Amino acid sequence: MAYTTFLPPEFRVVIDKEACLQCGRCVQQCGWNVYTWDETEQRPRPDHSKCSACHRCVTFCPGGAITVKRNDLTFKGSDSMSPELVKAIWKQAETGGVLLTGMGNDKPYLRIFDHLLLDACQVTNPSIDPLREPMEMRTFLGRKPDYLEVVPAAAGSRAAGPKSKYRLVTELDRQLQLETPIMFGGMSYGSVSLNVHRALAMAAVELGTFMNTGEGGLHADLEPYQDHIIVQCASGRFGVDTSYLQAGAAVEIKIGQGAKPGIGGHLPGEKIDYQVSITRMIPQGTDALSPAPHHDIYSIEDLRQLIYALKEATGYKPISVKIAAVHNVAAIASGVVRAGADIIYLDGFRGGTGASPTIIRDHVGLPIEIAVATVDQRLRDEGIRNRASIVAAGGIRSSADVVKAIALGADACAIGTAALVALGCHVCQKCHTGCCSWGICTQRPELTRRLDPEWGAAQLINLVHAWTHEIAEVLGALGVNAIESLRGSRERLRGLGLDQTVLDILGVKAAGL
Amino acid sequence: MNAREHLNLSPDSAAVRRVPTGPARRGPSGIEPARLTAGQPGTARGEVHRQQGRVVIDARGVYYKTLNEQIREEIEQGAREIVLENVIGQRYIGTGLAYRGVTVIVNGVPGNDLAAFMNGPTLIVNDNAQDGVANTMNSGLVIINGDAGDVLGYGMRGGSVYVRGSVGYRVGIHMKAFGDSRPLIVIGGHARDFLGEYMAGGEVMVLGLGPNDDPIVGSYIGTGMHAGVMYIRGTVAPHQLGKEVRHQEPGPEDQARIREIIHDYCQVMNISEAEVLARPFVKIYPYTSRPYGRLYAY
Known part of the structure; x- marks a missing residue:
């Protein structure tokens, strides 16, 4: 006995028939070919299994008729064998392939940034108002020297500058200047x-x-x-x-x-x-x-x-x-x-x-x-x-x-x-x-x-x-x-x-x- | 001798730009930071003799950065042929050089990354070369009148490398062809393991000349190869090949191409064409251009 697939659609595309203007824009907008145009009924029909919840159609539907919902199929549920793992096994059993994905890690590991708190000044050390006072955001990326070598400059020489009596000898490596x-x-x-x-x-x-x-x-x-x-x-x-x-x-x-x-x-x-x-x-x-x-x-x-x-x-x-x-x-x-x-x-x-x-x-x-x-x-x-x-x-x-x-x-x-x-x-x-x-x-x-x-x-x-x-x-x-x-x-x-x-x-x- | 002109190789279409020569930078006590970190201080410049378009630089005791600066300066001042005498391990000779019609002749053993990213010139080494020759080279001609080390021609996109002797491991990895650029490596002697791994275009030829009894090529030849071709003079056992390649007797078109390559190589190396062609070649080619096309589940 052969099944086409065990994999249920991840999302369900719900079209409000009353709000649908039957313009077909969703058919044109979707890069995954979720929609086909039903000629007899003159309205779009979604193939839920192709939807990735990217909301392109939702954003561009002039009638605001489309919503995308998670396909809330109830699994018996197991903390160890979660529906995600079950579905991954089905996919690999059906294809024999390495599972691919995009973007970044979406697993619930500890997000350290969200457990770090910043300090602020109160009473004894004044804070600065960035709206009224200059705030230096410029950064230079690149190698900085271990130390700088300066020598006394000849009086009146251009290298010395109008006020300085010293001249920088160390030539710096090139830097990237970020504003x-x-x-x-x-x-x-x-x-x-x-x-x-x-x-x-x-x-x-x-x-x-x-x-x-x-x-x-x-x-x-x-x-x-x-x-x-x-x-x-x-x-x-x-x-x-x-x-x-x-x-x-x-x-x-x-x-x-x-x-x-x-x-x-x-x-x-x-x-x-x-x-x-x-x-x-x-x-x-x-x-x-x-x-x-x-x-x-x-x-x-x-x-x-x-x-x-x-x-x-x-x-x-x-x-x-x-x-x-x-x-x-x-x-x-x-x-x-x-x-x-x-x-x-x-x-x-x-x-x-x-x-x-x-x-x-x-x-x-x-x-x-x-x-x-x-x-x-x-x-x-x-x-x-x-x-x-x-x-x-x-x-x-x-x-x-x-x-x-x-x-x-x-x-x-x-x-x-x-x-x-x-x-x-x-x-x-x-x-x-x-x-x-x-x-x-x-x-x-x-x-x-x-x-x-x-x-x-x-x-x-x-x-x-x-x-x-x-x-x-x-x-x-x-x-x-x-x-x-x-x-x-x-x-x-x-x-x-x-x-x-x-x-x-x-x-x-x-x-x- | 300008071997490129001699061979009448067509110049490719890639844009050639002037390489800016970095300002001479001094750190504490007048030593450049790069020298300090390399642990090789020294600012001596090589002695230069100029004769019309020909320039001879004595590289003895000259730090590589200074030597390469001198080479660029001379080319910018009109030199068309530069001879480097007494080269001992100076790295990056010809690296990033993007001048067509210029020949650099190296007398001595140059250091690693000879002709890396090179785009156009002809570079002749009258001795052995070390690792990383023609790394990501774009166009030009490199002739090594001795042996060369590992990773020769890594990611090479165009131009030719002729080696009179043998080469080390991982030669011709990820070579690729594009448009009119088709990189070519011809090895007179033997090659070690991983020849042409991940090869994505171009041609590699190994002749196995000389008295050496080693196998002509090592093992894992063409692993992950998905384009291009290798011609090996002699026989290759199936266990030497990567699983992405097949071998067969060259067809008529391959034979014509083999004769063409051999003709040019023998002319440059001044060896007998008939002698080289006396033994049959085997052709190694990838069986698919998409070796990993069915690996993933979408």
Whole structure:
């Protein structure tokens, strides 16, 4: 006896017949082909099993007739064998495949950010009003010298400046200048659409921050924004040539990604259309496989070799190294900094992805809070914290998370998922299907054209401006007037509901102490 | 000799840009930070002899960063042929060089990452080379008149690498072809394990010349390979192959291409074409362009 499938639909699409204008817009809007048009009755009919609850149809239904509900089939229920696990087993029994998913880890692990509380000034130490007083949000990412060498300047020389009698001899390594401590994380063209890249690039220029190409090359249309783009060099080396390396403000070596530490990438051939193909510099329709490791990097020394090769090829631009937060992240980060990285980009296990095996996304890695705190402490203990800036990413959901990450030791934060949400992403976790109805995580032209890059840039600018204002408010309440006064200032954090081990690792006192 | 012109290889279409030479940076006590961290201080510049378009630089005791700066400066000032004498392990020679029509001749053993990200020039090494030759190279020609180390041609997208001797492990990993660019690696001697792993385009040829009794190639050949082709002169046992590849006798088109590659290689290396062609080749190719297409449940 054969069944088509055991899997019940995850959602139910409910159409209010009285409100339905029978216009057919839902049929046209849905990227997953949930709706078919019933010619005899002249109304849409949903196939519930295809719905991903992305709400595209809900948003665009002129009659407001559609709602999407969870398919509340009652299972007998078992804490151990939950309906999710049962359904996963059915799916794999039917297909024999590795379960894929998108976005970030959605499991209910402890969210440390939500157990950290910030300090504020009262009575004895005055707070600052950020609306009336200057608040320095500028941050420089890159290697800082161990010390500065100054010499007396010849009287009247220009180098001395009008007032100073001394001249700086030490020449600084190149830095990335950020006007707000928020940048955009690496998302490749191929996983996201070109219009997403355009929106991110335009917003980065306007905000005085940086977007990151991810491992998908740099499309020619983005050249005008290249001073605000970090280009990525990962194991597949897609789109990497001398022009690409020289175009970016910095180069990032991607070793790992928070959503899928230790595994490579796999962009299916269906997503490699002509434009993606010329940008990645691979033939149209072939799979783009990024090997799990860089096969030229088997040690810290090998990493050093690639870092300096990239420096040689770019005239010594800052080199960032992106690693996933994993168990020994502090020791690894120490090695990465000693290898010569100017920036170390830590990606926590809640970071998003265009596609990852579910088992990896949900069970591998560490929270970014732990990674930032341990890496910052380790680099301080070893006296090399100045040699590299720390960027915290993978689970930054709000300005409060940014503030807490910086207080734990980060120099800046990067957002990926939050940026996509600003562009309309509804976190349906179906990025790997390439059917994104919002035109974000797809290459289908009829879908990608839905995202207007200029509108998208405005959304991103609004978001980051709002967060920046919020961060300024918090800094004022803390009584400091510069983002760098907060960096690593764990004394301004208290943990509520965290056990002593976690508190010790974070270097944070319990609330009340 | 400009081997590229000599071979009449067509220049590819990739844009070539000038590489900015970084400012000479001094740290405490006049030593550059990069040197300090590398533990190799020293600012001595190599002695230069210029003769029309030809420049000879004495690399003895010159730190790699200085040497590579000197090479770029000379090219920007019009040098078309640069000879480096007394090279001992200086890294990154030719790395990121994006000048077409320039030839760099290395006398001595260059260090790792020779010609990494290189885009256009011809680079001739009159000795052995070390690891990471032609890493992510985009176009140009590299000739090694000796042996080369591991990970030669990693992620290489275009241009050619000719090695007179043998190579180490993990050669030709993730090579890929695009448009008119089709990377080619020809190895005169033998190759070790993992040759052409993840290969996504281009051509690898191993000739197994010389008195060496080693197997012509090692094991795990073409694991994860999904495009491109390898030609091995001699025989390959099935256990040496990765599970994503098949081997067969080359067809007429392959034979023509093999003769073409051999012709160019023998001309550069000055060896007998007939002798090389005397032994039959075996062709190794991926059986699918989507090796992992059925791995996932959507």
